[in-house]
Amino acid sequence: MPSILIDETHDPARESWVESANGHGDFPIQNLPLGVFSRGGDAPRGGVAIGDMILDLGKLALSGLLKGPAADAAEAAAAPSLNAMLALGAEPRRALRRCISALLAKDAPERAQVEPMLVPMAEVQMHLPAHVSDYTDFYVGIHHATNIGSLFRPDNPLLPNYKHVPIGYHGRASTIRPTGAEVIRPQGQTKAPTADAPSFGPIAKLDYELELGVWMATGNDLGTRIPIGEALDHVAGLTLLNDWSARDIQAWEYQPLGPFLAKNFLTTVSPWLITLEALAPFRRAQPPRPEGDPQPLPYLWDEADLREGAFSLDLEVYLSSAAMREKHIAPMRLSHGPASNMYWTIAQMVAHHASNGCQMQTGDLLGSGTISGPEHGSQGSLMEITRNGKDAVELPTGETRTFLEDGDELSLAGRFTADGAVSIGFGQCTGVVAPAKV
Amino acid sequence: MPSILIDETHDPARESWVESANGHGDFPIQNLPLGVFSRGGDAPRGGVAIGDMILDLGKLALSGLLKGPAADAAEAAAAPSLNAMLALGAEPRRALRRCISALLAKDAPERAQVEPMLVPMAEVQMHLPAHVSDYTDFYVGIHHATNIGSLFRPDNPLLPNYKHVPIGYHGRASTIRPTGAEVIRPQGQTKAPTADAPSFGPIAKLDYELELGVWMATGNDLGTRIPIGEALDHVAGLTLLNDWSARDIQAWEYQPLGPFLAKNFLTTVSPWLITLEALAPFRRAQPPRPEGDPQPLPYLWDEADLREGAFSLDLEVYLSSAAMREKHIAPMRLSHGPASNMYWTIAQMVAHHASNGCQMQTGDLLGSGTISGPEHGSQGSLMEITRNGKDAVELPTGETRTFLEDGDELSLAGRFTADGAVSIGFGQCTGVVAPAKV
Structure with a gap:
């Protein structure tokens, strides 16, 4: 029940x-x-x-x-x-x-x-539906973590903490924008593995990340926790979130303190907050953890959350190049898959975030991290789809893409479906890539 | 001139x-x-x-x-x-x-x-002097980066990007407090290297970090940069900043996305913003980079900044246990040293932060990262002083400390001095450790 x-x-x-x-x-x-x-x-x-x-x-x-x-x-x-x-x-x-x-x-x-x-x-x-107080991005898409991990650390894709800790990091609140914001290609310091020295200029590896966003309704006092059984009482609802990423900046800057300029130039969200009330018919049991995976520690463990902490939600990503739009060719679907590929639930993300007494506030935005499926066609970023640029995607025009080019329009879409319920969606979460301002 | x-x-x-x-x-x-x-x-x-x-x-x-x-x-x-x-x-x-x-x-x-x-x-x-829009913590204390790096990665203390990139990461704005805020010992998920599995509870390795804070006065539009020659025009002034840290959480959580709950339970600042105007007499040439170090890329290179981008500032850290205060024993100085151990200037931090078009805003707070000197007695954290708990510090009462205990009072102090100028300081930046709220 x-x-x-x-x-x-x-x-x-x-x-x-x-x-x-x-x-x-x-x-x-x-x-x-x-x-x-x-x-x-x-x-x-x-x-x-x-x-x-x-x-x-x-x-x-x-x-x-x-x-x-x-x-x-x-x-x-x-x-x-x-x-x-x-x-x-x-x-x-x-x-x-x-x-x-x-x-x-x-x-x-x-x-x-x-x-x-x-x-x-x-x-x-x-x-934006709310002023963003703080923005945190999690990493709960286990297939994404494995895929990306194998590109950055081939010998060690999924780190030992992953199945114990809902890994997250702080992002930049000032650069979160609603759908439609221009995606100005960032400049940055990058260093190709074969280069002698780094250089600065417009980046080459502009990518998207398909994520769910969580808007917080209420918080907690500094130094107190949010018990997992109460975590969703603090959540207002969901949004789509595109964590635009500069993979070449990321590769050079991210050690040892994590992504910074690779991620903070823009984050796009769908502007409609889909309330938890609206999502009631679409709640599902969290898929069981694979045999042999550790049981979460008690502060992350709640029977009710396991029964209804996931959502029956299908996610899609569409790309259209400037040439495609000029020729009135429909956007090409880059990926589709269920949101059930989240290793941690939203309640687990919230309970973990406040577990050290960190004060959560109204207007906090939490990203899920990229949601990818295990098979080709369900990955939530070009980094994964093209294996860091090795396998180009061919567009209907014959153009190819390893990463996003100027003029590309990238859209996320999500749809909640359930037997006996009317399907609902998020509305638009779109951005068009503009040239760098050099 | x-x-x-x-x-x-x-x-x-x-x-x-x-x-x-x-x-x-x-x-x-x-x-x-x-x-x-x-x-x-x-x-x-x-x-x-x-x-x-x-x-x-x-x-x-x-x-x-x-x-x-x-x-x-x-x-x-x-x-x-x-x-x-x-x-x-x-x-x-x-x-x-x-x-x-x-x-x-x-x-x-x-x-x-x-x-x-x-x-x-x-x-x-x-x-707080200002509502914190976003909080970013840098890592410009090169001796700290080396000291901490050698503890977390003995074989690889200073990563190849360090001398090219002013490494930084996003922190939590909601938990920044002025001096005097209670330091409630956080709880968290930790795993001792020898333990089979992680556990949750009050942390053992509570530490401080001695940092400078930078308050931003004005920002930039999304997608535009802040040229290094104009960077200080955007800065209002400085503060002391204590980046309280849970080293046991940090060791377990920080890979691959950086520190999160290890740092976001509290950050204490001195409540007075020392304006750049007041600091004019204390500006100094940035110490020359060691022979053989790379020259910064042009977007981080400014002759005027090299001539006057550093400050003649001495920093100190004091500890007093509850027993010391009870016996009216003066606080013990844990460390002292000059702020000249910053590998990157404030202008370089600001210019780098906005180099990808990231929007900076009024009220942004930037931490320098821990400022440590190369020799014993000048390190800006207990992690360094005690070599991650190996070498206990003895207090005047005969008590010993590897990390902070409940009841400990930890204070930062800083003093700007220059020939022909009246010295100035920051005022208080103090916190007393309170037991975890279990």
Whole structure:
């Protein structure tokens, strides 16, 4: 029995009077993700995606249609970031979801009042849903860790700590951007293994990394822990995350303190926060650890988390070159696979992060690390697909790619599916590579 | 000829009508560092240290005594953080310094107006001077890198990239605290080399790291660089920084992505930002690189930076156990040495950080990494002093220490000295170790 509430907001029979929502791949009425948008010169404010429209939470807060915790949540969301709303915790967020689901449902008597609060998605600019307090990137994709490890350390791909510790490191908060941000090719100091000395210039090995992002709703006091059984109570929801990477910088700089300039020039997220409430039907048992793997230590072990700590989520990556777009050739799928290739659950990531008393905060963003499958076609980075440039990928135009070229558009996509539930998605997580600013 | 302005604010003959400032070890009228304080239930606001008093910038801003850029700076500083003031850049900060120096100088005609704006330091609570946007820790102490490297990698202490790349990594912004914050012993997952499996509990190897901190005043746009010749224009000033470290967590977790929970449970800074203006008399030539070391690449090379990119600064570390304090035994000096053991300058750190287009922001904090000297008695961490616990330090009570014990008080101190200049210091950077919260 999952402990997660599946309620009328997940009813697969529920449709919306917003016609574009019915059958929408990402944003049917069962999703109702949270974001921050602006239109024209307006101040950014919270909104909820419904089909190809956005419900303006600023207007909803002023409408008098909400009461109690739902009204508190909408009022807090009428701001340039959702931090204040997320800080309220799960109950007001859930109350707001239930109210909005009812207001947008077919035959809702409030339709005439709500309709003027809708804004076409095509007319807005999306912002980050929250101010990022701190950004941490984990490394829970075990096949990625093995694949990358074998390229950087052929003799020693998966280190002895990997199956005991949810490995993570701190990333850069200032360079996280919503979908659509230009991916300016970074410059950097690199040294080819055969070169006598390093040099500085535009990098050659620009890569992407397919990741899940986790937005934190609430934190903990400095010096206290977050027990694993309570970890998901602190999580607001999920996003797609592209951890753009400069592999040639990474190879030269990463010892002994880890990736730095190889990763901090840009991180792109999908701008809609898919709430844990919306994900209730898609929770799954964490796949059992392979025979012989160690059992996690008690601070990382929770029976309920094992039963429902994973998600039924399929992930995809698409590439289109400038030439492909010019010739109206559809983007080419570089990889696809399930998110079940995560060795550690989100709850384990959170509990581990706070296990030393590290203070987590509203607006913290956690990346999963690259999610790759074990077989070809399911790897979450070009580094893995091309084996660090050895095996070029051929595009429909006959062009080839080992790493990303200027003009390439790279998109992540994710879709939650489950029997008896309406599928939902993240929306866009895309970037086009621009030449270095030399 | 240094390019830095030495003006009347540095005049060694200038004294203050605030008597405690004259001869004060840290805060004579030549220093005038910036901080944020609160008294009782008041809202935190900006202040300037003068002797054992603080000049309330909120009151000064309202006084009508300032005009133009100095008034703008004071007004921006009348806030719970100095971010808005720092974002104004160097000129308003310098103008404010000149005005305050004149207002506090002996025989200033405004004394009667200014005196009511003073608050005794003993009555206030100090806060961080700025909201930390992102925190990055470098590794520029070459002797530390060698010492630590030889403990973690005896065969390979200093990696091939070290003399080419100012190695750095991202740290945790949420756990940076001003002096006096309790150092709660972290718990964590550790594995002794001889143990079959890891375990979780209060850590045994709690250590400090003696570092300089750099507060950024202004940043750059995403995708653009900060030329090394302009790097210090973006810097507000310096602080002491203690990068508390859990060596047993570090040894088990740090491969392959660097330190994470070993470092992010607490970072303590001295609460006064010593401005670059105050430091003008103490700038020195960067010590020449040893014969045979590579010349930095052009993006890290600036003649002016070599001439004046270092500081004439002596650093010290003091330890006192609970028993020592009980017996009124003075703290024991664990180490002392010059800050000239930095292989890279602050300008090189900043230019490197932004070299890939990473966006720097007002309120970014950069740590230098541990500053150790080459000889015994000058190492900036217990890991080095005790060779990872092999050689215990004996305290005046007969107690011994390999790492920090509960009740230990650890303090950093730093003092800028130069011929013909009045010495200045940072003030306190202290923490007392408290037992783990199990």
